[in-house]
Amino acid sequence: MSGPTPHPWPAYRWPDGKRSAFCFTVDVDATGPYLWGQRAPDAPRRLGQLEQRHFGQRSGVWRLMDLLDRFGIKGTLFVPGAIAEQNPGLLPAILQRGHQAGLHGWFHELVADSTDSEFTAALEASVELFRRQTGTAPQGFRSPAWEMTPHMLAELQRLGLWDSSLMGADHPYEIAGVTEVPVQWALDDAILYKFSALPGDRTPVTPGAVLDSWSEEWEGQHQYGGLTMLTVHDWISGRVQRLRVLEKLLDRVTAAPDCWVATVGEVAAWHAAGNSGRFVAEATIPEPIEPRRFR
Amino acid sequence: MSGPTPHPWPAYRWPDGKRSAFCFTVDVDATGPYLWGQRAPDAPRRLGQLEQRHFGQRSGVWRLMDLLDRFGIKGTLFVPGAIAEQNPGLLPAILQRGHQAGLHGWFHELVADSTDSEFTAALEASVELFRRQTGTAPQGFRSPAWEMTPHMLAELQRLGLWDSSLMGADHPYEIAGVTEVPVQWALDDAILYKFSALPGDRTPVTPGAVLDSWSEEWEGQHQYGGLTMLTVHDWISGRVQRLRVLEKLLDRVTAAPDCWVATVGEVAAWHAAGNSGRFVAEATIPEPIEPRRFR
Amino acid sequence: MSGPTPHPWPAYRWPDGKRSAFCFTVDVDATGPYLWGQRAPDAPRRLGQLEQRHFGQRSGVWRLMDLLDRFGIKGTLFVPGAIAEQNPGLLPAILQRGHQAGLHGWFHELVADSTDSEFTAALEASVELFRRQTGTAPQGFRSPAWEMTPHMLAELQRLGLWDSSLMGADHPYEIAGVTEVPVQWALDDAILYKFSALPGDRTPVTPGAVLDSWSEEWEGQHQYGGLTMLTVHDWISGRVQRLRVLEKLLDRVTAAPDCWVATVGEVAAWHAAGNSGRFVAEATIPEPIEPRRFR
């Protein structure tokens, strides 16, 4: 008799005998999500909310890049079109410092609030702005709030962009023909720290607990051979208390010689090269339960 | 004068002089609860939500079974009918690896959303599917979301199934003629970790705090002579950070020679054999307060 | 020039040169609050919710009294009339074991849902039941959910009962002629642990964090000379994990010879004797802001 049935998705192969990979990414949201939430003509747009987020442009994103420089590692920064337009020096500065930049919607518009054609228009406009501001073509996309539709994936495939928005594995895979470099909530600073005194806000988690969580996640990925995809935000983790958590985490990650610290683009390119194993998913939306229900 | 009045429910007796018992269970929900929540024809069914849960089928449930194998212990996995139907190899693989499988509704439909006859139809269909896929009869049931009605208990009794859904004790008991192997919220990973950016989601608890909570619960059950009924989910605790918590917990549990590590079915059989003491509850729904109110 | 202005409420004086006081209280709510919340004729009354709370009557309250016995200390248990009526042996057992029993509404009805005359009827009925079941008169009252109105205080004064429901100090005081032995949220187990999968439930806090909080509170009261009024619930802290927190806390409290461990009635009697200092508050409800607003 044979042994246990094999895993549907077996172990992932990393380049050069590396055991695991680590990406440091920044979603440079700035005022985007707040203004999107207040997009109605009569919605209040408060100075307090705006100033809290302006912190990210004045200090936060620069401190995060300084931190990466101190460790000699390259990050990937996703910038909504509207934020890049307001801060025309931002994308060039990211590239000049050797980091990668990616797309992140235009207004940080949410999937649930947008039509397919609006998504396409926003994507094309942000590609065009990226080219105009940097003289180079963007390679990848991250969806605002990490949602995705089959239409969106089809558009990414048409434009030859990789994606970093889904959670179907903890290593790269292919979905609807697009290379997916996956995220996950446990490695997102916003769900742990974000607080603006808006309805539904949760209590910020304290730094010792976050360091415990992210260290354990990284240890686990390094043990299981996966990808630690860390995502932080300019106006959230650019605050000093959170920078200290990142510093302590990077101390551990960069001390492991067999952990591959790379940009999302480098990981996507490795996966697309096809030596990692075959991990292919379909982008299928199941039928609703209700008409049939049960019997 | 006599001493203090005795406890209504005195100490539970475990087999072979064991002090306490431990069950490792997995509710293999996969996409079930999300699709049930989105069951209306016009509800959105988002790729991001689905991919997060597909992780459980691609990796999570297999890693959990690997973990149990490494410790040489048998778990009990509860699978909704719809998930078993979509993954016809799952129930056979569970049994082939020596674990127990149990029923868990068809669509993971909730008690509050279902009629008595819908419950009966779902239960019978899931029994029938289980037989067809495994060639054996199911022995036990766990209610989706851990709610229960007198009708449901009557149906379980009619079909000779034990139940593992209620919280009236921290050791087995009998309710409405059914053997109950009880659960409790403090030992459910979902209320601590589950996060999908849906309304009402709470902040995930960090692994150090969860290990503290579950270790203390197990220490307490071992001290008081009860049952530690751990429940985890494929797409939640199949993530590496949570696997590490489970590994550390199992290190402690399996080091105690007088803790009985067993499947839910083994515990139910022990209780039904009648040597554990008499612990019988009625399934009574009290009259509403309101018509009478207070005088 | 004189020194700083004195505190409006200076240091409290405890008997026999004690530095601080400690009360262990149990609100024996059992199914009361759930049934009150579901009091409408057509509201669902679910077995899962009921069984979770029945645990308190089958095991929890007895384990809590056993714990107090092991430490040789006397607790104060507040029992709603309806719960005492369903469990006629409960109040006698509390008294027989040497603990104090107090009133706690009839159905655990909330202030916001009740009229003045309903409150009076419930209070008088619970006094009558207490006398009938125990042959003694109750001495004190704790309001369900810790709310209070001037009418309620007037009724307590009329019946000569002390109160333990308000938070205006961290030592006894007098309000509207009633002796108040105050509570506070930081020492209530329900806001930290309670979880029933009902809307608005929060994530249970893990035991290490609760022990940190309660130990610090007790250390603080012992440092500042106040009263540590701990409140736990039969179906919540009667669970083993929480019993272990209580055990570790009591280890510390009972090791301090200058901390007075007493029932609420003993503390109320000390305060009423008048040697503790003068701490008098009025039960004044201020006028609403709105008609006048600002100018």
Place this chain on the structure above:
Amino acid sequence: MSGPTPHPWPAYRWPDGKRSAFCFTVDVDATGPYLWGQRAPDAPRRLGQLEQRHFGQRSGVWRLMDLLDRFGIKGTLFVPGAIAEQNPGLLPAILQRGHQAGLHGWFHELVADSTDSEFTAALEASVELFRRQTGTAPQGFRSPAWEMTPHMLAELQRLGLWDSSLMGADHPYEIAGVTEVPVQWALDDAILYKFSALPGDRTPVTPGAVLDSWSEEWEGQHQYGGLTMLTVHDWISGRVQRLRVLEKLLDRVTAAPDCWVATVGEVAAWHAAGNSGRFVAEATIPEPIEPRRFR
């Protein structure tokens, strides 16, 4: 080729070679926010809620000032007009003990609930009351709930007041001609501890976690050269458990000779003197997204 682009806002310069600054502030809200929330004529005004907040006036604010005295440091206390009017000895006592007092609205009215003219009337009335009660002019303002409008800033500039309500940096800056000494949520006790059993309340964070968070924040500001602006409340951090957290934090802060412990007014004066660097923001409210949306 040049090095990385410089930060938009470079390092802040503190007086006398200090590395960082620390302000201890108290928002003496007392019953204000509760009564404002219940300001409608028919809203309930409950004794339990009121008594919990009266604690701040009877004990909390005095204990906080005693704590500052023990460390020999000066705090800044912001008092709503209505609270100062009800407690005419409070502002004089604050000044007599050597602390600074600032304005904090009249009823603790929220920006979202008030018109521009109501704000102006409340501000002028609170200035007038401050002069009458203390014989001195107030120097600074903190907005209730930390929101702000261009009108409010214009009024502060007209009256020559500094502000301490915004989060656009972690050191002083200028906005719309007003000196801003910024706050931030991570250093506010209310979002961590506040609990009154009102809808939306969150679980209080335990003291060890708060000490971790505030210590890390202070360490970070001291490392990065910023301002640690701590904000606590009379009825919240005047409780003994929280006083102990503050004591442990102040032990660390006051042990650092190169951290400048100062009142908000002293920090504002340093910034206004112009030797700290140029940090100027506009108070601009962007146009709504919606009419234009995306294409």
